[in-house]
Amino acid sequence: MTTLPRLTRYTLGIKTDNLFTDCLEAALLAGYVSRAEKLGAVQKISVKLDSLKFFLRLLWELKSIDNNKYTLLAVPLVDAGKMVGGWLASCKKETLPT
Numbered sequence: 001m002t003t004l005p006r007l008t009r010y011t012l013g014i015k016t017d018n019l020f021t022d023c024l025e026a027a028l029l030a031g032y033v034s035r036a037e038k039l040g041a042v043q044k045i046s047v048k049l050d051s052l053k054f055f056l057r058l059l060w061e062l063k064s065i066d067n068n069k070y071t072l073l074a075v076p077l078v079d080a081g082k083m084v085g086g087w088l089a090s091c092k093k094e095t096l097p098t
Contacts, residue, residue, distance in 0.1 A: 019052040
């Protein structure tokens with residue numbers, strides 16, 4: 001995140017970068033866990049994705065990123081959130097006792 005102001009580059013910028021990679025890693029791992037562990041893994045993705053959206057919005061509100069960059073990042077994150085939400089609902093449905 002070299003386009004961020006210096007003050008936020010080494011705090012919120014690094015945090016946001018780490019959350020991006022954490023979301024990717026959690027999604028990859030969730031694809032490989034057993035059915036019994038899948039719900040917890042998908043919940044972890046959901047929490048990390050919500051955290052990422054929060055910190056990205058914080059960067060935007062602090063005017064560390066402009067509207068165009070925020071939109072370019074936020075729109076795909078909303079779509080990813082919808083997909084994770086569907087995955088989460090599917091996992092919950094599978095784990096409910098019948």
